Amino acid sequence: MKSIRLKLKQNLVNYKLPTSFQLxxxxxxxxxxxxxxxxxxxxxxxxxxxxxxxxxxxxHSKVNDLATRYEFKNGMTFDASRHQIKVGEYGISRGVSNVELLSDVELVIHIVPEDENLIEEIFNAFKAPHEYISLGRREDLVVVDEVKIVEISEERIKDENLRIDRDYRAYVPVEIIDKKKVFVEGSVDTIQYKGTMYNLTKDYVSVNYGSAKSPKFFRKWNKIKVHYVSNIVASRRRAITVDEDRYMVFLA
Structure with a gap:
């Protein structure tokens, strides 16, 4: 099976938690x-x-910064005593918020499209993008260090030397750890959940919760439960997905 492997760098970036507002x-x-x-x-x-x-x-670290914040309520008309911006008949409030930023980010990302015919198309798009690439917010620019088409396959590990970079962490779907394909070095066996658990959004379908005459569409997200962990080591004699350069791959 083929995959596109990206090696990316970012300076300051925010991958916003959907439930965070004030910060x-x-x-x-x-x-x-x-x-x-x-x-x-x-x-x-x-x-x-x-x-x-x-x-x-x-x-490398987390820092806090200030950002401009815009708020509006659907259908609220402009009121000079509470709104700073007028758009047509409607009002928007402008203020200050705090944003959490990650500094000096390095990423290794594997992309496996369901349609393998898209491999070359995605590869060429990242080799010669039509505009600057961002990941996170629109202003979170990406430096592409590597774009490579690699073969990935499942292998039974004969030794315990296969591990991710010591400084790196990964999102590992729960079933990979539950099936003991990998283990977290230095963790306590009696602790059921290693690292930090996240329910990560992946894709969605639009669901109409209204009627045919008055539709109200909302996104119904498909979420993947993962462990966010470091010190990941491949279990001996267990099949684990790796690419041709021996990078472990945790597909979801």
């Missing part, structure tokens, strides 16, 4: 939906292309 907190690595959005934007796709993603990487 716009960030995930430690980009969730699957964010990566899929980057791929679709880079390739100019206007309809969803199913794909599997693996994400691992690291960052």
């Amino acid at each position: 716009k907190e960030t995930y430690p690595l980009p969730p699957y939906s964010t990566v899929i959005g980057m791929v679709h934007n880079t390739c100019n796709y206007i309809e969803y292309k199913p794909m599997k993603i693996s994400v691992q990487g690291k960052y």
Whole structure:
């Protein structure tokens, strides 16, 4: 099976937690939906292309910064006493918020489209993008260190030397750890859940919760339960997915 492997760097970035508001907190690595959005934007796709993603990487530190915040209520007309911006008849409030940023981010991302014919198309889009590539917010620019088409396969590990980079962490779907394909070095066996658990968004379908005459569409997200862990070592004699350069791959 073929995959596109990306090695990316970012300076300051926010992968926003959807439940954070006053302080716009960030995930430690980009969730699957964010990566899929980057791929679709880079390739100019206007309809969803199913794909599997693996994400691992690291960052140096977290810092807080100020950002402009815009708020509006649907249908609220402009009121000079509370709104700073007028758009047509409607009002928008402008203020200050705090945003959490990761610094000096490095990422290794594997992309496996369901349609293998898209491999070359995605590869070429990242080799010669039509505009600058961003991951996270629109202003979170990406430096592409490597774009490579690699073969990935399942292998039974004969030794315990296969591990991710010591400084790196990864999103590992729970079933991979539950099936003991990998283990977290230094963890306590009696602890059921290793690392930090996340329910990461991947893709969605639009569901109409209204009626045919008055439709109200909402996104129903497909979420993947993962462990965010470091010190990942392949279990001996267990089949684990790796690429041709011996990078472990945790597809979801």
